[in-house]
Amino acid sequence: MSTPVLQVTDLSVSIGRREIVHGLSFAVEPGGTLGIVGESGSGKSLSVLAATGLLDAPGARVTGSSLLRVGAGAGAGAGAGAGAGGSVGLRTSGRGDAKGPDSGIQLVGASPKALRRVHGDAIGFVFQDPSTSLHPLLTLERQITETLETHRKLSRRQARVRALELLEAVGLPDPERRLDSYPHQLSGGQRQRVMIAIALACDPVLLVADEPTTALDVTTQAQIISLVQQLQHDSGTAVVWISHDLGVVGQVADDVLVLRDGEAVEHRPVLDLLDSPQHPYTQKLLEARPRLGKVAPPAPEGEVLLSVRDLDVKFPVQTPVGKTVVHAVDGVSFDVQRGRTLGIVGESGSGKSTIANALTGLVAPESGKATLGGADLLRADRSLRRRLAMVFQDPFSSLDPRMRVGDSIDEPLRVHGLPSSGTRAERIAELLDLVDLPADFATRYPHELSGGQRQRISIARALALEPDVIILDEATASLDVSIQARVLELLRRLQVELGLTYVFIAHDLAIVQEMSHDVLVMQHGKAVEQASAGRLFADPAEEYTRALLAAVPPERPVR
Structure with a gap:
């Protein structure tokens, strides 16, 4: 020694x-x-x-x-x-x-x-x-x-x-x-x-x-x-x-x-x-870790709810040698069927989050078309925007530290004049119950909650307007594996109970396989492969997809 x-x-x-x-x-x-x-x-x-x-x-x-x-x-x-x-x-x-x-x-x-x-x-x-x-x-x-x-x-x-x-x-x-x-x-x-x-x-x-x-x-x-x-x-x-x-x-x-x-x-x-x-x-930590082989619960194919065609997003960037243009999303098209989950995977800089930002109106696309239930999403009014919600990666950054949990959930209800029946306080208690949190959490501030509890609050706020589609942008990436497993189980339960449709953005392919029915693989702003989760994980057609799968840590390391 x-x-x-x-x-x-x-x-x-x-x-x-x-x-x-x-x-x-x-x-x-x-x-x-x-x-x-x-x-x-x-x-x-x-x-x-x-x-x-x-x-x-x-x-x-x-x-x-x-x-x-x-x-x-x-x-x-x-x-x-x-x-x-x-x-x-x-x-x-x-x-x-x-x-x-x-x-x-x-x-x-x-x-x-x-x-x-x-x-x-x-x-x-x-x-x-x-x-x-x-x-x-x-x-x-x-x-x-x-x-x-x-x-x-x-x-x-x-x-x-x-x-x-x-x-x-x-x-x-x-x-x-x-x-x-x-x-x-x-x-x-x-x-x-x-x-x-x-x-x-x-x-x-x-x-x-x-x-x-x-x-x-x-x-x-x-x-x-x-x-x-x-x-x-x-x-x-x-x-x-x-x-x-x-x-x-x-x-x-x-x-x-x-x-x-x-x-x-x-x-x-x-x-x-x-x-x-x-x-x-230790046994609990090992059981909770994501690994390839877990598959999403089956969901029937149905009508196309969210449709994206030829989406194009460019950003001007100042570099030491002058201005240049980054083609963040390059002609991407995909469909998401009602009640199903589309997983979007790729390396950092592949354009995954930019797609989400374009669909939610946070960035303006150069060109392309996106429809939600047949209505133009890129030129949507408030009533259409409320049908699509987003949950971000870091719940501590997405929640106002000066606002109580109840006020954060109440804000979208107040802006949109909801609920149509009952009180907002009753709706807040109902939403907290949906994400398995007690009603008295409404009086707490974000810093008084754990990471998993904060993410549940973010999910409750996303559900407040009863959306048709929820975009989950690396929503579990910063969580411990055991907390992550519980949040994923919560998302699956809510999808079944409320008939939700998800766009699940992640860099962890094991989690994508566990959550997704269909998968879109992104590289350098382009869609390089799109297929059902079963086919893509069993027989990927593109070398880039195979490289992503090969990079997933094995369940038992080789020494």
């Missing part, structure tokens, strides 16, 4: 009088990957933030030990300007006493100055949402070179050369031109690659990846996983991979730590855990 890069012992975290994390212990070996899984609120991110000295919450108190050994990683300090053991001055023990190269630095209770020398140098971080981690006003070059100039004392020219090497290493297309780009000019997957480049700039001995692929499509997710594994193989970096998805963790981890309510309920090698989970909570 090699000396662990990170050794955490009896870690506890309290905020105010409440203990959130209870006596957690784990270790990460050089070149190894520890997967930490659990639902939202289980303490995954909080534990790792506390263990790495990044927790900065009012009233927070961290006890226990978290020892980082800078000289333990095989590739530590291999980057530009680094010595054989990493940065000088990081090897301390206790609360700052200088020790030998293997004694490490005690991160719990370390001074802010000591932590600043570790973060970005010995420890690299990749978080879930790169758009909030990257500075919107700085070029990619400046954001990568900053850490190199700070920790490695490189000149601006040396740092630029290293930044270009890093962007090439993470597979960013046209890296030299991208150095002068800003984050908003990149796709989600490209921004995440930049975050990985920044995290690896100083050849850290430890990489912390906190839900790094949750919001990415399956092909980009597979590329990011492969990238981290290759870089890990080349440099010997230890990785802590945090996720709520056991399918992803199964692809990357050597050992898995399962957390529930701040406690470790299971800690075992990944294949042992997947083959024979011991704790009921």
Whole structure:
């Protein structure tokens, strides 16, 4: 057994009088990957933030030990300007006493100055949402070179050369031109690659990846996983991979730590855990994960309710070399039959959400036609618009944080003068009951609800106007797998009970198969394949569709 890069012992975290994390212990070996899984609120991110000295919450108190050994990683300090053991001055023990190269630095209770020398140098971080981690006003070059100039004392020219090497290493297309780009000019997957480049700039001995692929499509997710594994193989970096998805963790981890309510309920090698989970909570997480093979309940074919023909959407975009036009949706046509679900899949930037925005009037199409029940949807009045509703990916962003839940549901009722009989308060209680929430939730604010509860409120609001069609735009992508399973079951029940028609937009093909009767595959704004779900998943006609299916993590990883 090699000396662990990170050794955490009896870690506890309290905020105010409440203990959130209870006596957690784990270790990460050089070149190894520890997967930490659990639902939202289980303490995954909080534990790792506390263990790495990044927790900065009012009233927070961290006890226990978290020892980082800078000289333990095989590739530590291999980057530009680094010595054989990493940065000088990081090897301390206790609360700052200088020790030998293997004694490490005690991160719990370390001074802010000591932590600043570790973060970005010995420890690299990749978080879930790169758009909030990257500075919107700085070029990619400046954001990568900053850490190199700070920790490695490189000149601006040396740092630029290293930044270009890093962007090439993470597979960013046209890296030299991208150095002068800003984050908003990149796709989600490209921004995440930049975050990985920044995290690896100083050849850290430890990489912390906190839900790094949750919001990415399956092909980009597979590329990011492969990238981290290759870089890990080349440099010997230890990785802590945090996720709520056991399918992803199964692809990357050597050992898995399962957390529930701040406690470790299971800690075992990944294949042992997947083959024979011991704790009921682990078994529940495994059962809830989406996987290919689950099919949507049958629905009879009927009349075409929503029809789209030759939809075309273009956006003018300002680039460093001048204005250009992005052809976001290029002549797309499809039909959705009443009472059925059309799944729309594709990578980021394929045009899925743009179709939804055009149908709901959020963007104006260049040309094309869309009808709902025979009426022109693109030139619709208020009475037609209410027949089509939308549920967005992030319920916290789509709900007004200053409005109570009841007021959010009441707003569309008030605007459209509904209901025709009874009171609005009665209708709000009825809608909450439809999504399996008690009536007293009407008095709560969004921040008082869990992610799954907030999404149920968004669904209730979408149902308020009794629509014929509901567009679900990545409506379960940000939810834990167990909560996601419950929301999907709710959507299936509502479809049967209310005769709803869905347009289900998602990047997870396993969920699309579970929910959809028909599937439309998008690539670069064009429809590349359209068929019934049964035929498409059994025998995809296009190479792109086969590539999407091949990128879905297998139920049991191959080691």
